Amino acid sequence: MSTTTAAAATTEAAPAALSAKGLxxxxxxxxxxxxxxxxxxxGERVGVVGESGCGKSTVALALMGLLAAGGSVTGGVVxxxxxxxxYRDEKALDRMRGSQLSLVFQDPLTSLDxxxxxxxxxxxxxxxxxPRTSRAAVRARxxxxxxxxxxxxxxxxxxxxxxxFSGGMRQRALIAIAVANDPAVLIADEPTTALDVTTQAQVVxxxxxxxxxxxxxxxxxxxDIGLVSEFCDRVLVMYAGRVVEEVPSTALFGGAAHPYTRxxxxxxxxxxxxxxxxxxxxxxxPPPLAALPPGCSFAPRCTWAQPECAxxxxxxxxxxxxxxxxxxxxxxxxCRRALEVVTSGRPADRQEEPRG
Amino acid sequence: xxxTSTTTSTTTRPGAAAxxxxxxxxxxxxxxxxxxxxxxxxxxxAVPGDPARLIVGPLATPDVLAGVRTQLGLDDPLxxxxxxxxxxxxxxxxxxxxxxxADVTAVMAARLPATLELxxxxxxxxxxxxxxxxxxxxxxxxxxxxxxxxxSLIGLGTPQFWVALVLxxxxxxxxxxxxxxxxxxxxxxxxxxxxxxxxxxxxxLLAGQPIVFSDALAHLALPAISLAIIPGAFLTxxxxxxxxxxxxxxxxxxxxxxGVSRWAAHRRHVLHNALLPSVSSAGLVLASLxxxxxxxxxxxxxxxxxQVLVQGIQRxxxxxxQAFVLLxxxxxxxxxxxxxxAVALIDPRLRVSGGSR
Numbered sequence: 189m190s191t192t193t194a195a196a197a198t199t200e201a202a203p204a205a206l207s208a209k210g211l212x213x214x215x216x217x218x219x220x221x222x223x224x225x226x227x228x229x230x231g232e233r234v235g236v237v238g239e240s241g242c243g244k245s246t247v248a249l250a251l252m253g254l255l256a257a258g259g260s261v262t263g264g265v266v267x268x269x270x271x272x273x274x275y276r277d278e279k280a281l282d283r284m285r286g287s288q289l290s291l292v293f294q295d296p297l298t299s300l301d302x303x304x305x306x307x308x309x310x311x312x313x314x315x316x317x318x319p320r321t322s323r324a325a326v327r328a329r330x331x332x333x334x335x336x337x338x339x340x341x342x343x344x345x346x347x348x349x350x351x352x353f354s355g356g357m358r359q360r361a362l363i364a365i366a367v368a369n370d371p372a373v374l375i376a377d378e379p380t381t382a383l384d385v386t387t388q389a390q391v392v393x394x395x396x397x398x399x400x401x402x403x404x405x406x407x408x409x410x411x412d413i414g415l416v417s418e419f420c421d422r423v424l425v426m427y428a429g430r431v432v433e434e435v436p437s438t439a440l441f442g443g444a445a446h447p448y449t450r451x452x453x454x455x456x457x458x459x460x461x462x463x464x465x466x467x468x469x470x471x472x473x474p475p476p477l478a479a480l481p482p483g484c485s486f487a488p489r490c491t492w493a494q495p496e497c498a499x500x501x502x503x504x505x506x507x508x509x510x511x512x513x514x515x516x517x518x519x520x521x522x523c524r525r526a527l528e529v530v531t532s533g534r535p536a537d538r539q540e541e542p543r544g
Numbered sequence: 545x546x547x548t549s550t551t552t553s554t555t556t557r558p559g560a561a562a563x564x565x566x567x568x569x570x571x572x573x574x575x576x577x578x579x580x581x582x583x584x585x586x587x588x589x590a591v592p593g594d595p596a597r598l599i600v601g602p603l604a605t606p607d608v609l610a611g612v613r614t615q616l617g618l619d620d621p622l623x624x625x626x627x628x629x630x631x632x633x634x635x636x637x638x639x640x641x642x643x644x645x646a647d648v649t650a651v652m653a654a655r656l657p658a659t660l661e662l663x664x665x666x667x668x669x670x671x672x673x674x675x676x677x678x679x680x681x682x683x684x685x686x687x688x689x690x691x692x693x694x695x696s697l698i699g700l701g702t703p704q705f706w707v708a709l710v711l712x713x714x715x716x717x718x719x720x721x722x723x724x725x726x727x728x729x730x731x732x733x734x735x736x737x738x739x740x741x742x743x744x745x746x747x748x749l750l751a752g753q754p755i756v757f758s759d760a761l762a763h764l765a766l767p768a769i770s771l772a773i774i775p776g777a778f779l780t781x782x783x784x785x786x787x788x789x790x791x792x793x794x795x796x797x798x799x800x801x802x803g804v805s806r807w808a809a810h811r812r813h814v815l816h817n818a819l820l821p822s823v824s825s826a827g828l829v830l831a832s833l834x835x836x837x838x839x840x841x842x843x844x845x846x847x848x849x850x851q852v853l854v855q856g857i858q859r860x861x862x863x864x865x866q867a868f869v870l871l872x873x874x875x876x877x878x879x880x881x882x883x884x885x886a887v888a889l890i891d892p893r894l895r896v897s898g899g900s901r
Contacts (some may be wrong), residue, residue: 259684278805284802293801298794301813303820312812317779349892365802387691509707 202541203270205230205372205405206251206289212263213243213250218478219262220246222429228373230402233396236418236439237452238246238426239474244409245294245503247426248377251407253281271373287317290366294378296358300350306361326415338394354462360394367398374398377409413452417441422517425449426453427464428474428485433521436509443531445507445521447492484523492525523542571882573877580646580873581633584866585626593860595642616642624756633870639863641856648863651782651852653873657742659727659841659848663833664743665761665768669827670776670833678783683810683816684807691875699777708843716766724763731759771837775829782825786818793817820891828876831856836871 206228213221221243223254228234236244251266253275266273270287274280285291293299300309309344310330311386314321321329327346329444337360339533352357359379366374376395380388396419399406410416416423419438425433425446433446454468462468465525481488487497505526507519596613597604613619617628632639638648681692715727727742730736732739737747737756745764750755790796791814799809838850849868887893 250798252801254797282803282805284803285801291798293798295793295794299798301795301799301817304813305892312799312804315801351893365798367800435664455877519675 201494202230204267205226205232205269206407207249207267208247208264209266210264211266212261213255214262215259220259220477221250223264224424224426224429224431226251226407226424226431228405228407230241230372230405231399232422233399234405234407234428235414235420235423236407236409237411237413237423239411241477242426242476243429244411244426247378248291248375248407251375252285252289253289254285262306286313286366286371287369288372289372290369290371292359292366292374292376292379293360295361295382298381299362300358301354302350305349306334306353310343310346310361310368312367313365317369320404320508324357327421329368330364333368334361336367336398337361337364338363338390355383356390359383359387359391361420363391363394363398367402368404370495371404373405373407375407375409378411379408381414381417388415395400395419413440413449415479416455420533421465425452428480430485430522432523435519436519437509438519439509439519442532443507443519443542444525445505445519445525447490447525447529448486449521450529451491452508492523492529494525499525508539547759551822558887566889569881571678573881574876577870577873581630581870584869585629585895587856588862588865589622589625591860592760593698595860595862599642609831611642615757619660629866633867636700638867639862641864641897642858643855643861648867650662651864652867655849655852658846659837659850660765661729661743661745661760662767662771662837662841662846662848663830665745665764666775666833666837667826667830668772669768669772670829672781673772674783677778678787679810679815682784682787682814683782683807687782689788692780696777696780696784699773700781702773704770704774705839705843707773708767711770712843714814723765725766726843727763728845729760730756731763734759752858767837767840767846770834771840775833778820779826779829779840782822787814788822790814820887823887823890824880827879831872831876831879835868 204227206226206227208224211221211224212219222249224243226234226247227235236247238244246255246259248257250261253261253273255261261275264510266275268284275283300306304312306439307327307330307452308335313324314326314329330346331342334345335455338490339345339357339360344351345357363374374395379395380391383391392415395406395408398404405516406419408419409418413423417437420437423433423435423437423440424431425435425448427448433449434443435444435449435480440449443455444453448470451468451470455470457467470489475485475488481498483496483498483500484493484502485494490497502524503521504520504522505524507515507521507526507530510517521529565855594610596616596618599616600608600612617625617890620628622679636649641648642653648713677692679694681689695855704855713719715723717727724731733734737744737751740747740750744760745757748754748760748779791810796809799813800806804812837846837848838853840846841848843856851858852864853868854862856868
């Protein structure tokens, strides 16, 4: 799988749980996702990271076919379990949503209908895809699901309403809804952002155990690169609507090939850092998507940038992997200096002011 | 909708909480009624004119005039008159009309059903119309929503009596003649149905007289529509705004992510959430329909309390006007309280919770 887009499907034996090739999304005239490739194998944990506004949540919603009004998929091919998704066929989309592809949303406090019981909201997902199930069977399955996501006393909890649940419990209920029909892929969009740190860890553990128990693949969309490196097998780093680096998480720390990934990692707070030393940060802000700079869109903020970076689209450079790494565990970055970035520790001109 | 509707909290004492809330509501009701009674009492006494003079006529001697004043209690201190007025209202003795001596309680009792029936049908038209228009507008959006907005704005600004006249001229006896014009509640050759509720449509159905029912409904149609237009437009705006608001909530996206179609998600979740805050407004709309039908009643010659009120004001008939004002206040407060209780019953967030989050 090098620069061509069709290679992945042929190298995989089983069809990918989810495959998006050259996905493009536009809001009006502004293209916010500019050709994203994302392949998720069954039972795989894939992370998508990036700053706010880089298009990662848009990718999640676009895959579900649930973009806000004004947004539309303008290009690309998406397949779920080998079947191509037609985003104009609402009926087919409704059948796919929840049964093959499901979503866990950012804010558990606003993601549940406040006037319906938790049980009714889980049951809705079940009934939608198996309408002939008996009432008792649905009830039993709801309780089973709540137990599976770690909510105690499921029988009592099913009758309660969202306001009677804590934030962490609501996120568990939402995960129960998402896995109710054994989907192939669960897209989790910032599932822990609104939760406190302890609850975050519990929710991540829960997702982890669901991958092991149910074999569901998880796409974890987050700005938290630390979380992604712990939870995921592979990480996609997004910047200004493109995947700028695709890296196995074992190679993430120490082996990042894109200056942006490296900068994200360096800006993580590390325990034991000397007092008074400023945390590393990335100067500037992501470019407005309506007016992207020519060439590499990260170049204006990049300490590695050379004059030619502003000239043409950066090439996709494949980083030679460690021996024994699987074919799918490609490590590639869209940067003409990717190989230099991997081998060198810090860029020589790191102290200089960024260009721009 | 789920069958699990009985929610009882095991950790809190819902009884105590409900009692506290009910007590607070009762205090509010009493305060409102007190204020309304004071205002109506003071305003009526403040306007110029002497009811005793109206009763005895311009030729009566001062002695007779003074006698009547004493008899009516108009010489007593104001606070005493006020207390007597409150006592009489509470006990259902609303006095006698100064102008024609009729028992006000009896007049009101005889006239209220006509007004109630008109108001209830107008309410039905307003609510159903608003629900349909608002739901379609908020679901379809775009040009449909814009058109609904324009129509509801026009509806809000249209004078009732003008609509009433136009309806009579176009559909009623003056025009197409498909519906009866301003000719009361029933065609003259029909007997009113046996009195049960006083509402001819309901009584007609109860008595098994479909002809009475349909005739009463035909007579109701035009006045009820005239009366329904303004509150209907108001409810349309409210329901549209609420639904558009709810439709943007993240939980709707979650519902869609289960595979629920956009229409089913709208119907089950958006509509349900949007209706809850509208219930209390609907209560006030109903109260305003009952007490605000004066103009329409005049145009359609409708034998309701509105006409009695107009005559009462013209003749400075304290007893009639006071009774009407207080009755209106009671109706408003009752409708408001019932609506609040209904919301508390159907909104799970208000249902239990005695101190929980």
